[in-house]
Amino acid sequence: MENIVECRNLTHYYGNKMVYEDLNFNIKKGSILGLLGKNGTGKTTTINILNGYLTPRSGECIILGENSKNLSPYVKSQIGYLIENHVQYAFMNIYQIEKFYSGFYPNWKREAYYDLMAKLKVTPKQKISTMSCGQRSQVALGLILAQDPELLVLDDFTMGLDPGYRRLFIDYLRNYAKAEGKTVFTTSHIIQDMERLIDECIVFDYNKVLVYMPVKEFMSTFKQFNFEVTNPDVEFEKGGLVENYEKIDSTIELYTYSRANEVESYLASLGIAYSNFREVPMTLEDAFIGLTGKY
Amino acid sequence: MWKSMFYKEWIKIRLVFWLSVIVGVGVTLAMYMIIRSELADTPVNHYLWKIMNRDFVFFTLFKFLPLGIGLLIGLAQFIPEMTEKRIKLTLHLPINEEKAGLQMVAFGVMSLTIIFSLMFLVFIGIGRYYFPYEIIRVAAITVAPWFMSGFAAFFIAGMVAIEPIWKYRIAYLVIGGLFIKMFFILWKAGSYIYANGFFLILVVLFSISILFSIYRFRKGEM
Amino acid sequence: MLHKLSRYLLVMIAILVLAYSVPILYNTLFDKRINTPHILYSALNDDFYISRYDEKKVLNPVDTKGKEYTQTEMMEQCPMMFATSLHQSGLLPDSIDGVKIDIETWHQNFIMYGFVPHSLRRPADEYRLFPLYESTGKIALPGDLCRIKKRVEFVNVQSNEVNEEKSLLFTKAFEKEGFVFPAQILAGNPSHRKNRADGWFITDNIGDLFHLKMENGQPVFNRIEIPEDFQIKYMQYLEVENEKLYCFIISEDNRLNILYSKDYEIVEIPVYDYIPEEHTIYIMGNMLFWMFQVNTENSIAAYAVDLDHNIIDSYYEEFQPKSEMLIGKAYHFLFPFTLKLTQPRSDPKYIDFVKFNFDGYSNFSWVYLHAVLLGVSVFLIRKRKLRFKNNIIDLLLVAATGLFGFIAINVFQNKEY
Numbered sequence: 001m002e003n004i005v006e007c008r009n010l011t012h013y014y015g016n017k018m019v020y021e022d023l024n025f026n027i028k029k030g031s032i033l034g035l036l037g038k039n040g041t042g043k044t045t046t047i048n049i050l051n052g053y054l055t056p057r058s059g060e061c062i063i064l065g066e067n068s069k070n071l072s073p074y075v076k077s078q079i080g081y082l083i084e085n086h087v088q089y090a091f092m093n094i095y096q097i098e099k100f101y102s103g104f105y106p107n108w109k110r111e112a113y114y115d116l117m118a119k120l121k122v123t124p125k126q127k128i129s130t131m132s133c134g135q136r137s138q139v140a141l142g143l144i145l146a147q148d149p150e151l152l153v154l155d156d157f158t159m160g161l162d163p164g165y166r167r168l169f170i171d172y173l174r175n176y177a178k179a180e181g182k183t184v185f186t187t188s189h190i191i192q193d194m195e196r197l198i199d200e201c202i203v204f205d206y207n208k209v210l211v212y213m214p215v216k217e218f219m220s221t222f223k224q225f226n227f228e229v230t231n232p233d234v235e236f237e238k239g240g241l242v243e244n245y246e247k248i249d250s251t252i253e254l255y256t257y258s259r260a261n262e263v264e265s266y267l268a269s270l271g272i273a274y275s276n277f278r279e280v281p282m283t284l285e286d287a288f289i290g291l292t293g294k295y
Numbered sequence: 296m297w298k299s300m301f302y303k304e305w306i307k308i309r310l311v312f313w314l315s316v317i318v319g320v321g322v323t324l325a326m327y328m329i330i331r332s333e334l335a336d337t338p339v340n341h342y343l344w345k346i347m348n349r350d351f352v353f354f355t356l357f358k359f360l361p362l363g364i365g366l367l368i369g370l371a372q373f374i375p376e377m378t379e380k381r382i383k384l385t386l387h388l389p390i391n392e393e394k395a396g397l398q399m400v401a402f403g404v405m406s407l408t409i410i411f412s413l414m415f416l417v418f419i420g421i422g423r424y425y426f427p428y429e430i431i432r433v434a435a436i437t438v439a440p441w442f443m444s445g446f447a448a449f450f451i452a453g454m455v456a457i458e459p460i461w462k463y464r465i466a467y468l469v470i471g472g473l474f475i476k477m478f479f480i481l482w483k484a485g486s487y488i489y490a491n492g493f494f495l496i497l498v499v500l501f502s503i504s505i506l507f508s509i510y511r512f513r514k515g516e517m
Numbered sequence: 518m519l520h521k522l523s524r525y526l527l528v529m530i531a532i533l534v535l536a537y538s539v540p541i542l543y544n545t546l547f548d549k550r551i552n553t554p555h556i557l558y559s560a561l562n563d564d565f566y567i568s569r570y571d572e573k574k575v576l577n578p579v580d581t582k583g584k585e586y587t588q589t590e591m592m593e594q595c596p597m598m599f600a601t602s603l604h605q606s607g608l609l610p611d612s613i614d615g616v617k618i619d620i621e622t623w624h625q626n627f628i629m630y631g632f633v634p635h636s637l638r639r640p641a642d643e644y645r646l647f648p649l650y651e652s653t654g655k656i657a658l659p660g661d662l663c664r665i666k667k668r669v670e671f672v673n674v675q676s677n678e679v680n681e682e683k684s685l686l687f688t689k690a691f692e693k694e695g696f697v698f699p700a701q702i703l704a705g706n707p708s709h710r711k712n713r714a715d716g717w718f719i720t721d722n723i724g725d726l727f728h729l730k731m732e733n734g735q736p737v738f739n740r741i742e743i744p745e746d747f748q749i750k751y752m753q754y755l756e757v758e759n760e761k762l763y764c765f766i767i768s769e770d771n772r773l774n775i776l777y778s779k780d781y782e783i784v785e786i787p788v789y790d791y792i793p794e795e796h797t798i799y800i801m802g803n804m805l806f807w808m809f810q811v812n813t814e815n816s817i818a819a820y821a822v823d824l825d826h827n828i829i830d831s832y833y834e835e836f837q838p839k840s841e842m843l844i845g846k847a848y849h850f851l852f853p854f855t856l857k858l859t860q861p862r863s864d865p866k867y868i869d870f871v872k873f874n875f876d877g878y879s880n881f882s883w884v885y886l887h888a889v890l891l892g893v894s895v896f897l898i899r900k901r902k903l904r905f906k907n908n909i910i911d912l913l914l915v916a917a918t919g920l921f922g923f924i925a926i927n928v929f930q931n932k933e934y
Contacts (some may be wrong), residue, residue: 053383054515077389087379092306103299104388339674340648340658347644348707393519427662427672429646436643440871454527466928470531473538480858480871485640490858490871501530503523507929510520514932 002029004151004183005050009059012045018207019045023059025202025212027151032177032184034194034215036288037204043187044084047155050185051081064150077105080144082154086136090129094122094139098146105147113146116172134165141169145176152177154186158193166190170197195219195284203291210243210291215284222287225254225263227277234272241266244291253280255290296390297398304372304402311371312406315364319414326356327421334425346430350483354418354434358441361414362475365407365445369452372403377456382512396457396509400502403449411442433485440487443498444478450501451475457508459516474501524929525910531925532918536856536875539921543851547844556819556832558808559594560613565819565832566591581832597623597803616805625758628802630765634794635868637751646672647707650714652730652737658709665691665700665719683734690736697722704752704764711756718764718776720749728763728781741781751793752776765800767793773809787828788820794866814838814862846882853883853919883919890915890923903933 005027012019019042027033037043048054050061052068061068064075071079089097094117102108120135128139137157144152152173158166174197177184188194194201195215203211211218222243228250236242236254241262246253252274256263260279267274282290305312330353334342345351376382376399385399386392418438422431451471458464478494481487487494552570557578559566566586568578578591592599596609596618603609604620612618646662649671661671661680669687671680691698698721705717716730716737726749730737743749748769755762764776766783771793773786791798791811799810806829807822815838821829839845854877861867861874894915898908905912911931914922 048515051383051387053386053513073389073391076387079387081384081387083380083383085379087381087384089303089306089375089381089384090379091375092303096302096306100299100303103302104296104390338658338660340660340662343646343662343674344648344658344707344709347641347646350641425677427646427664427674427677429644429664433640433643463928470534470928473534474530477534477537477858477871481869483640483869485643486869487871488640488643489867490873493873497530497533500526503519504527506520506523507527510523511932516932 003027004029004064005185006062007046007050007059008062010046010049010056010061011058012042012049012054012056020204020207020209023209027183027185027200029183030177030181031199032174032186032197034198034201035185035187035204036191036194036201037187037189038292039189041204041206043189043204044155047153047187050153051079077147078150080147080149080152082140082144082152082157084155085159086133086140086157088128088136088140088143090136091127093125093127094120095124097128097139097143101143101147107148109146109148112148113142116142116145133160134162137161137165137169141172148180150183152182152184152186154184156187156189158188158190166193170194173197191285191288192283201284203288205292219282219284219287221257222282222291223256223258223260224280224282224286224290225256225260225277226280227252227254227267227274230273230275244293246290246294253290255287296388300388300390300395300398301402304399307375308368308371308403308406311367312410315367315410316413319360319364319410320417322356322360323414323417323421326354327425329356330425339425343426343430346426346484352437352482352484354422354438355482357418357438358479361411361438361442361445362448362478363445364410365448366452368403368406368410369449370456372399373453373456382457382509386509386513392509392513393506396505397503400450400453400505403453404446404502407446407449411445415442436488436491437484437486439491440478440494443491443494444475446498447471447475447478447501450498450504453505454508457505457512459508459512463511524931527929528911528914528922528925531928532914532921533856535921535924536852536854536918537858540848540852540855543848547847549839549842549844551836551839553812553817554834556808556810556817557591557595557598558806558819558821558830560597560805561594561610563830565821565830566595567832567834597627597805598801600624600627613805618804622804626761626802626804628755628757628800630753630755630800630802632751632753632765632767632793632798632800634797634865636753637793637866638870640869645703647703647705647717648709649717649729649731650709651734652714652716652732656709656711656714663687665698665703667698687736687738690738691727694727694738694740695725696727696738697725702749702752704754706754706756713756713760715754715756715763718752718754720752724748739781741776741783743783747783773798784826786826787822790818794864840879849880849882850886851883851920853877853887853917887916887919890919894923894926897927903931907931907933 003026007023007025010023011021035043035046045054049056050063050068052071055069063071064078066072066075089100092100098110098113102110116138120138122131122135128136131139157169161169170193173184176182186198198215200214201211201218202209229252232250236245238244241256241258242254243257244255254263264277346353376385385395388395419431419435422434451467455464455467455471458467555568557566564580566578566580569576577585577587579585586594592603593608596603596613600609600620600623609620610618646664648659649663650656650659660675661673664670664672669684669691671683673680700719700721702720703717716728719727719729721727726741726743728739728741749766750769751767753765755764760778762775762777766774766776768774771791773788773791775784775786777784786809788809788811795813797812801808806824809820809822811818816833816835819832821831823829840849854875857874857876858871859868861872862876863874891912894912898905908931911926914926
């Protein structure tokens with residue numbers, strides 16, 4: 001399948017502070033990629049590079065065949081961009097903003113926008129700045145739907161949304177993307193509900209990429225095992241079999257890509273006495289926290 | 296597309312625009328009201344004598360008005376772009392980024408031209424009713440740099456607002472402030488007769504200054 | 518590409534702004550006043566007296582031989598200058614060189630006048646409208662103003678309309694004398710606070726000189742014969758008590774002349790090193806002699822001239838110009854050039870105007886600082902890991918404009934992404 005986005009060897013620093021080095025990822029046409037990570041791990045940096053608001057120290061992003069440093073108006077018209085916090089021209093009302101954007105896009109789908117707006121309880125003259133975060137997210141989404149772009153880039157769209165709106169947004173978006181064959185690139189630091197949306201995920205930690213694989217593969221191979229140890233001072237070395245672990249009193253939560261028997265033989269080889277060894281089922285959020293740690 | 300862009304800019308400034316028209320034309324009218332009442336006490340020939348021989352400037356009320364209007368229109372246009380970095384939306388529009396920036400500036404320049412023309416016409420029109428051609432000619436020469444300072448202030452406001460780094464904003468403000476000062480060095484009527492052309496060239500050259508800030512923003516300065 | 522152009526334009530404007538502002542800051546902080554001495558001529562001693570000042574006090578005057586006097590002594594030696602106070606203290610001599618002196622005659626013949634470069638051109642001259650006073654009878658501000666363009670016009674200031682009848686009357690008088698419209702130089706006294714109205718001295722489009730007066734509402738318009746090849750550059754009307762002279766005239770070749778009222782006689786003054794656009798001239802006239810003092814940036818010259826316009830005595834002194842003092846040297850070390858919008862040194866007659874004047878590159882003191890700044894710039898380019906290829910124009914700007922360019926390129930930085 002054709003790649004809508006190809007990022008090669010992206011490296012960026014702010015001053016001397018490294019964000020990441022040699023980041024590579026592609027987004028296939030019609031897939032939904034989620035870029036997950038805690039605050040400050042470089043999610044927005046990546047979005048900025050993708051949209052041409054930032055030139056990386058080295059490496060490049062090719063979007064719809066063009067280098068993101070210099071996107072042509074046509075390619076920009078094919079990218080729907082939702083800024084963090086659903087920022088829009090808040091000094092306009094919903095009619096003005098529609099009138100404004102429609103002038104830029106020849107294939108503007110007016111109905112798509114107004115269908116969504118009809119569901120909002122806003123007065124016609126109400127300025128966007130006076131709307132709730134949830135309402136604003138719908139306006140921003142409606143505009144992207146009307147733009148009908150090939151690629152949707154959504155920066156932390158869940159931020160500030162209450163659970164209802166979050167669910168609404170995710171379901172609406174997934175249905176739309178799958179029905180129309182759209183490609184979506186989204187970032188988020190709130191993982192809850194994300195597995196309902198994304199096909200593939202990249203998990204960022206500070207300075208490095210922890211995971212880059214389909215969500216299904218990640219959820220089926222990444223596991224959590226809990227067990228009690230008699231010696232509470234026991235330490236594990238990260239990086240081999242153990243991806244991460246947490247200690248709560250004498251209970252160990254161990255995160256790994258290995259199977260149960262492999263973990264048990266690993267524990268035996270270290271001569272660690274343990275009991276009550278069990279696999280714990282995880283949501284994507286659990287897995288994310290397990291992988292990146294609570295701090 | 297420029298229609299849409301102008302529509303957006305218009306929504307941002309319409310309040311400030313009408314306010315500027317009202318204040319700009321209002322102050323000009325008020326100035327002539329004052330002159331009319333002064334002429335009731337002083338004979339016209341004495342009033343004119345004071346203008347010509349005592350360096351009396353009958354329109355000082357006018358002085359910083361275009362500067363204030365230029366600054367106000369600039370802030371009304373560019374502060375909403377910088378709050379929450381909304382300029383990202385503008386730069387993401389399917390049009391060349393420099394073109395987008397220049398369209399915004401062009402709109403501001405047009406608005407200012409309309410406001411200033413109205414003020415200027417009222418100023419010259421009523422002035423010509425009261426005073427001979429020569430007096431109004433020198434008055435026009437004198438107010439020209441004041442109007443140009445309005446355009447300069449508009450460009451500076453745009454450049455400073457879009458600039459992403461505070462340190463540079465301050466540096467631009469200092470240079471910009473010194474530049475503005477150059478329009479107000481001498482107060483005698485007619486003083487700028489030899490400088491207006493040069494200032495006009497400088498202001499025109501200055502008009503694309505916002506592109507530098509946009510470029511810096513796009514390259515990720517923060 | 519346009520963003521690069523916008524940067525260079527900003528850099529250029531910044532250089533202009535800095536070249537204007539920074540030297541002003543420097544001058545406000547460090548400038549030193551040069552106290553030009555004041556020269557007087559004594560008809561009693563036939564010698565000059567030089568009064569000097571320094572920062573704090575007035576020094577005792579000296580004569581040309583170096584002999585020191587007290588202030589009172591000097592005043593007594595120069596009765597033509599201090600007649601009023603000498604008269605009050607009863608010390609005014611009865612006669613000098615056989616000429617009888619009394620305070621009334623002295624007063625009538627006393628003239629003090631100065632030509633500074635910026636009085637040659639004033640913004641108010643731009644109006645080119647003047648009141649023409651009635652020469653007979655009481656002087657009052659007329660209700661109309663006169664302009665001389667394609668014809669003579671009188672604008673009624675109340676109605677703001679041209680008085681066609683009066684305009685025609687005067688235009689005819691002008692045409693009769695062969696006046697070529699429009700008028701060029703207008704010299705006269707626009708004030709209504711005066712005892713008599715001599716009218717206006719006007720040159721026409723080919724440089725001929727005329728005298729316009731109004732008597733009983735009728736034009737009195739005379740052509741004034743001027744010497745052959747005489748071209749008037751500046752003309753200043755003087756209202757002197759004794760009515761002996763009308764104007765000082767400076768010709769195109771910088772000669773100072775006096776236009777006397779008797780037969781409109783024009784007489785050249787033997788002062789030959791005066792450049793009106795750069796120097797200041799002080800003129801003192803009295804019943805015994807004339808004295809002219811010409812001040813330049815670094816010299817002072819005084820000429821005592823008798824009433825037949827022959828030089829009696831002269832005095833010359835040079836002093837250190839500002840450019841050779843420490844503040845002047847440091848100035849030229851720091852700034853290769855400056856942008857003067859007012860008070861240009863190169864053309865001081867424009868002092869009351871805003872005008873773009875570049876003063877500079879007159880010597881090479883700036884070379885050292887430029888070399889240092891160039892070095893720093895090269896260092897910064899290497900430190901920022903920029904390519905030289907992209908910074909050639911910046912480096913050239915620093916080399917040419919020094920401090921200004923250096924600040925400008927660092928405020929508007931040439932970044933590579």
